[in-house]
Amino acid sequence: MQLSILTLLYLIASVTFIIGLRMLSHPATARKGNLIAAAGMALAIFGTIFLYRDENGNKLHNYLFIFAGLILGSLIGTLAAKKVKMTAMPEMVSLFNGMGGACAALIAMIEFNHLSTLLSQVPDITYPVAFVTNDGRSAIAGRLLIILAGLIIGSVSFAGSVVAWGKLNGKVKDFSFKGQHIFNIVLLLIILSLAALLIFDFTKSSNNIFYLIFGLSIIYGVFFVLPIGGADMPVVISLLNSFTGVAAACGGFLYNNKVMLTGGILVGAAGTLLTILMCKAMNRSLLNVLVGSFGGGSNAASSTQTAGNYKEITLNDAAVVMSYASKVVIVPGYGLAVAQAQHVCHELEKLLEEKGVNVTYAIHPVAGRMPGHMNVLLAEADVNYEKLLEMEQANEDFKNTDVVLILGANDVVNPAAKTDPASPIYGMPILEVEQSKLVIVNKRSMKPGYAGIENMLFFQPKTSMLFGDAKGVLQKLVAEIKTL
Amino acid sequence: MQLSILTLLYLIASVTFIIGLRMLSHPATARKGNLIAAAGMALAIFGTIFLYRDENGNKLHNYLFIFAGLILGSLIGTLAAKKVKMTAMPEMVSLFNGMGGACAALIAMIEFNHLSTLLSQVPDITYPVAFVTNDGRSAIAGRLLIILAGLIIGSVSFAGSVVAWGKLNGKVKDFSFKGQHIFNIVLLLIILSLAALLIFDFTKSSNNIFYLIFGLSIIYGVFFVLPIGGADMPVVISLLNSFTGVAAACGGFLYNNKVMLTGGILVGAAGTLLTILMCKAMNRSLLNVLVGSFGGGSNAASSTQTAGNYKEITLNDAAVVMSYASKVVIVPGYGLAVAQAQHVCHELEKLLEEKGVNVTYAIHPVAGRMPGHMNVLLAEADVNYEKLLEMEQANEDFKNTDVVLILGANDVVNPAAKTDPASPIYGMPILEVEQSKLVIVNKRSMKPGYAGIENMLFFQPKTSMLFGDAKGVLQKLVAEIKTL
């Protein structure tokens, strides 16, 4: 009876996951979708705690520990999630993802211990045991296979996520050595061989091999993510996300637990597709991201020499020009996010609006370091949603714009994407700011952006540079305009 | 071993169904998708014939009959499918659908016989048997339930499809009597009660009840479809399509056969959604279609009295006007389809093009009696695909059009959809032909179209009527233009 109800609860939870994810894909229903999935999850968790029965009909025990773990996890999780700054969102997601991976790896570990203890208790067992035979043992081989898959994938996901978190935090630097990709491939092959050895040839020392596999998987996870450019992290996180999904599904296989299986596979499939979509939105291939052709290392190599003359504009001039414009469009980019300048940017916007200027924002889909990054940031600063124009719409509006103010954006306004077939970003849709009457660019130097390439926009006659940290410059601009 | 391969084949077939259906939903991949699904089906069928083993490991027998049936069915099916006229497509689909429903019902019948024979051989059986108990018998109850579901749904689908086929053929007339909806509901309740009786209280006479249920289901199918307007048939066919899918899925449950289960459910779900989408495209609700508020009967009631004065145009004038126009748009409708005038229409188009007139077609999505009806028809007549404008595009073009020639279309150009909130078609997007300089309308009389309502377009000053059967009129027009 209890088990029947639990089955039903699991079924419901699986459906809520699908519906939740589906609703998450539409702006209007996203929040409700998230809550629905959360409710389904709660159902599944508490159902498991109270209704689960093992093969012999025994209830779970150790309730104290379980609840302690749940409460502790919830407390830390909620606190972390509430405290985190909007700009640090990718780090947070990455960290949570790593926790899931670690959880899957731990489960695999415990189950392996269980299995090997059971085996050692079989009276007349002769090592090595070959599980892959035609008799009943193949079931054990299947079990081992799943345990190992959970261990390897979970560990890689855990280690990779932690490294990704560190990189986004700025704590871990890009690091790569010659032949690292070969090294990684060899490492992966070793891990897989060891796993095969364990399955085909189980001996007393297999315990050690198991922990060796665990260790190597962690190392692999680290070296997998280390060389990838810090800015490519969102793609990597999405990929690791789908890894963890698969690891969770392994757990589902292990316990013949459908909600883990379906939930895990759902995220695995969705995460993989999301990764590919993100790559597409940045006009790159997944392989290109993973091998890191311009993700980071190359950035350092690209020079700071400039390809022409640019002119600067003074704070005062910029303030005057904007105050007397009739239509100003702000183009936010990665620089705005790192400078945490979204609030003062909103202040500037309000100030100008009070002076009768029509101010809107042009949001490029991959501006910043996360898809939709700018929408989240500006939403945080209380900018009215209707002021955020999507790329297509903005591109139609630039013709009638007096001043475009670019705040820490670079690649997303680089005309090379349209004109130069040799450019790595060729083909990426961009914000065509040069159609407006005047372009003011705020950044700290003439250094290139994420793609590591020169931006000819900066050298055009209608462009003026306004150097400095976005937050500082905006604060001064606001002060300046107030005195006008 | 054989069974393992069969399982794999079934899995592959299920996947091809999904992929096939998915590709069918995009114009570019549709044909390939259809072939992929067909290949998967072939795999599943031949796999079943050669690899199926029952619980005791026995192969199938009666190969002669099976192959005879397959060959006969294939021959008739191919012939019918190749011979059918494009305009008769809905009839054909409906008929094929009915065959599937009948197949499901027959299977249910045989399985019931099997079950009841088995039961009668149980030594000390005491009737009535109550299957729904807590012991093993509930399995039999489940089996009976599925058999009955297959029987009822299959029979309704079969009878309904045949009636739909007859209506589309013109062989069966709309027929309804007062209180028919109540009658239908009562009939359905009786069928369901009998089915419940069978399951809860199985006696020797249950065989008779079973055939009674079969007979009543057939009657229900007939009365379900009879009152629905002939023009609403595509919606009904789509609905019956999804019924047959569910009936097939019942077979899947019965034999624990996954490919039948998945294929049936897939079509059941897809068909239901397709039905709803079709209703939406016609700006109606499914209930409205089924209860038939303006599907047919009301047509007769609506009067032929006209609401003003209209003017006619002679064939010669029409020929001259079109020959000297620079841009002509043809609006095909249901009348073109019934008159089978697509070929001569294409001839007219070519003739005008030779004279330097720019001719295109404006295709309303629900023009005709099937979604996409006009596209199929004109494609058959070899009209260049690029000449077919979709509604939105056509509506932008009418401003620059000299002559619009409406061939047997009515509702899809009725301005009441935009202007008259009381009209039953209010809100349906229409082709806004009145933006052009001149409108020529060809139909046989001033009678209304499918929705049974007056069309004010015909009384506008820029509209001229050109009465007659579409095919005849077009032939004369072509001859006239040739003499110019």
Place this chain on the structure above:
Amino acid sequence: MQNILSWITANEQMFYIVILMIFVGIEVIGRVPSVLHTPLMSGANAIHGVVVIGAIIVMGKAEANNYLSLILGFLAVVLGTLNVVGGFVVTDRMLEMFKSKKKK
């Protein structure tokens, strides 16, 4: 209630398959242009002809002297095949016209 619950448990995986398939069906059809409704309908029609497999099984299991089963089964095979073959052929015919026009 008890009954229904244990029935659900016994057929747990079946339920998952059915529910997931419903989602797949809905998602796959979700955004079809109405131009394709007719071929889509007839293509789906052909797919549910998979019921012919049931007919083949019934037929192949029937004892040689059970004439009722044989006759009904034979009929079922013929009708099911009609549905499958006719459905796919007619769909292909329609789509062929669509396609050739496009290439031009």
Place this chain on the structure above:
Amino acid sequence: MQNILSWITANEQMFYIVILMIFVGIEVIGRVPSVLHTPLMSGANAIHGVVVIGAIIVMGKAEANNYLSLILGFLAVVLGTLNVVGGFVVTDRMLEMFKSKKKK
């Protein structure tokens, strides 16, 4: 080969569930606007936290004297819960901002 085939047969339904789920996952995500990629990622992230159920089962089955299992299991429960709760809360926080802006 034989082995793999019989394994597939034995887990037939599981395979169906996995494959159908993959289709559902792909179809559901298919056409997301890139604006929503971040919340979508973190929402999916929370869903795979379902792995915590495995941790609970492991924990609940561990004998009271098997300290290794208890400690690892406890850790697993904490980490899994972190993933679930943190994931849903953070997603909600992001989406809340989206929403409130819209209503204005």
